[in-house]
Amino acid sequence: GAVVSQHPSWVICKSGTSVKIECRSLDFQATTMFWYRQFPKQSLMLMATSNEGSKATYEQGVEKDKFLINHASLTLSTLTVTSAHPEDSSFYICSARDGGLDYGYTFGSGTRLTVV
């Protein structure tokens, strides 16, 4: 089945630094990837839709200069949290659709970011 590999699974960084999270579709081409954020005991919140070869579409209230998304190839999308602050600490997860599998979504394993 379709697999999305997400790295790192967890990261601790200092305030003011930037952190990059990668999502790769391993056995299919993902023209679109979705980036979510999840706060404790809450459901997933869509941050942005990443489209290969074009600019990401951000949801209302999400700072595009804070959360940089790059989708440079059909198998790789990255989310960079710039100038991280403790309030950016959260669980970030990506998903992608493989159109060849009847529109099913596959999720990455998630990244737990802690900013100290």
Place this chain on the structure above:
Amino acid sequence: KNEVEQSPQNLTAQEGEFITINCSYSVGISALHWLQQHPGGGIVSLFMLSSGKKKHGRLIATINIQEKHSSLHITASHPRDSAVYICATFTMEYGNKLVFGAGTILRVKS
């Protein structure tokens, strides 16, 4: 805008019990996912449904398009089934974005 509601929010069951989690949505959809999230955070797609019923092992998912309702059933529940179960719908007309229910926290006791 689609609203997705799940019930119950929390569910505690004894090992071996039959479990049902319900999901209702407000507008027509292209398909619905049932997702499982374990405490570590990773999310697994259990089923994707656009009509009828699907079965995988002890898990059964059904959807009634006319009534805008889906159910996830777990037969012979086991402690390892303890997780958060989330239903999520998507509609191609809305850019394929998933709309998530709030999730059902299931705990199966041995």
